[in-house]
Amino acid sequence: MTTIEKEWAERVRAAAAAGAPLCLRGGGTKDFYGRMPMGEIFDLRANAGIVAHEPTELVVTVRGGTPLAELEAALADKGQYLAFEPPHFGTGATVAGCVAAGLAGPRRAAMGAVRDFMLGVKLLDGRGEIMRFGGQVMKNVAGYDISRLVAGSLGTLGIVLEVSLKVLPRPVAEATLRFEFDEASALRRMNEWGGQPLPVSATLWHAGVLHLRLSGAEAAVRAATEKLGGDQLAADEATALWTSVREQAAAPFALEPGEVLWRVALPSTAPALALPGRQVVEWGGALRWLASAGEAAQIRARAAELGGHAAAFRGGDPRGEVFQPLSAPLAGIHRRLKQAFDPAGIFNPDRLYPEF
């Protein structure tokens, strides 16, 4: 156990004994996400550094407080990357924050989410116990898959001391194509392309324009470009586009007063949302961002009707309901899981749901 781990374990035990909530926080770049942060700020940034990176094993083990940018730079040095293309949402984003938020970028539909790349975790639970689940290998079915459970848990299950992530070689070639399509045609095209052996790595539709990114072997990207047509973007223009979408710096994400940015996750083939507001469609149709001043109940009902769910991603009331409510049996399982990891309820209470 490192000195920091020992200190932190003691601090957690003291907080648990006192029933004093802790607000687990890295760079604070995702404070906006989820319900209102509460409790004493527990800064995770001191526990930083890459523990091991074995390029030929396709694994990196890294401490939670490590800046995400530092990890990405180290991987890039070896020609590798985080294939889930995580958003930073500001400078100072940390690895633990990235894992806790569980948010993936434009590559999600093609490559997977944070949870898909989680191989192992070293977790400090609410009893002050340090535990390891998973490991550094690709295939591991010993015990329940708690490392993947931690991804997206918004810091409610424990302090992420270390994670082992699967990393991949950067694609050799990339190209971004631009097409003009209305929403319905764009949705149909994205799904049709998804069913063909094309190296699609991202899609983006907004206001009549569809962008498609191809990533892979030189020959595959070239062949797909020739087959699909469209206008090809210059490389720097393409990089800027995908970065601005990932970071939500692009114009359609800027909120007017009274608007909420809804994150609506749906089956990729779901028809148009047909709700008032501006839309950005990603992930081959499976993710619909909606900047809208519309009624929350209406938006959630529409998402549910289409087989998905809606979260008030930005600009909503952090004291209200942010995530789609759970069914009664699932809520019970959630409550009991929370108690299993954090019996005193001190880690980021209420951040996910008001019940815990």
Next chain:
Amino acid sequence: MNAEVEALPFGETERDFSAIDKVRVVEALSRVLPAGTLMYETEDLRPYECDGLAAYRALPLVVALPTTEAQVVDVLRICHELGVPVVARGAGTGLSGGALPHTRGVLLSLARFNRILALDPLARTAVVQPGVRNLAISEAAAPHGLYYAPDPSSQIACSIGGNVAENAGGVHCLKYGLTVHNLLRVRGVTIEGEIVEIGSGALDSPGYDLLALVTGSEGMLVVVTEVTVKLVPKPQLAQCVLAAFDDVVRAGDAVARIIAAGIIPAGLEMMDQPATAAVEEFVRAGYPLDAKAILLCEADGTPEEVAEEIARVRAVLEDSGATEIRVSRDEAERLRFWAGRKAAFPAAGRISPDYYCMDGTIPRKRLGEMLTAIQDMERKYGLRCMNVFHAGDGNLHPLILFDANQPDELERAEAFGAEILELSVALGGTITGEHGVGLEKINQMCAQFSTAEVRQFFRVKAAFDPPGLLNPGKAIPTLNRCAEYGRMKVSKGHVPYPDIPRF
């Protein structure tokens, strides 16, 4: 220490279900199950006494073969009320005894849940019942140019429900992922008889990622009644390179070099000389018999992509000292290259009365060490071992050859296997990559996890299954068992389990 001792509902010691009254269980279940779907006479129970790990056998109290989800709900409610263990079973092909019946419990077969409910080629999803065979999904998707990617070797027989329970892999998972990467949704029933929808048709769902938790949970959290899987486009072309090496460690290094070159092959498999010899005799794949190891490396994609990757792989293999390199010229030759690898288990069955298959995973760079150690163990235990590996992801399947009719050979094989698994942990790996813990590797779990971690697994189970009736005694060892086994992972020099009763 202010650590309050939290009572675990179970998990400290093995539980005693001996008071369960068979007559009462049969009577209660026969009220909800139609005739022919409930069996309790010994001769009817016999076909269910083991799964693919035939060395472990037990007769269940009864076998239930429900045909509807409502019947599953009823069965589980009754078992909950009467405190009866429930072991769910798919095709029974599992290799770790995960579906081994509980002698005082209900064996719940999902074999009759065998329908593909929907297949949406545009959305690239299929909704299937848990008893549907893995390969049947790909067959149904084939007319649309799609398939279901995870392909465990037993795919002609194994069911998707079992694949979910074990988080099954296969030879293509380095590139295409495991079961957990290819699921969208699982519908299941809790022990309390409540229906839960985990995941959805979208790529994520609100709250915790229960889909990841349920995948690979060995039937201990919920009983699966429906699964939505992702389908992916069938690659236009696949081509396979066969490379021979005069040294096993050099073959292992070649694997690392392929990855280091930025290539993620569709499949990357290795066989040592005894394995090559055994399968060659069986399938005549044309493998070079003088090689100490052979590698099979597959590229798939568009014809352009495949040509580019094969050229890169060939260059790396030449550089790595391969003594012979063959590239499949057509589909027939590619299938011939794979025929041997896929026949490794039956080939072992031909040259030895019994064999015991291990499933550890290690970091690829430790492959040489592991192979050397296995050679030493062959001498130590006086048994032969042939090795096949999913080399791309470090997953080893040593096949220990033995004859159960010879005195103490089974015991020696088990000890041999246990030593391989514990070495896997010591080398930074895991005791099971894709077959599951089941009952087979439950003692070795004690070597991989600490007391706190084992306790946490039991708490996670209790979050789904508060009375602890779903597949009790599997996958997660009780603390008492670990104390008895005496190999608990000891950290920081503490004595393991100072606080629990020992026999």
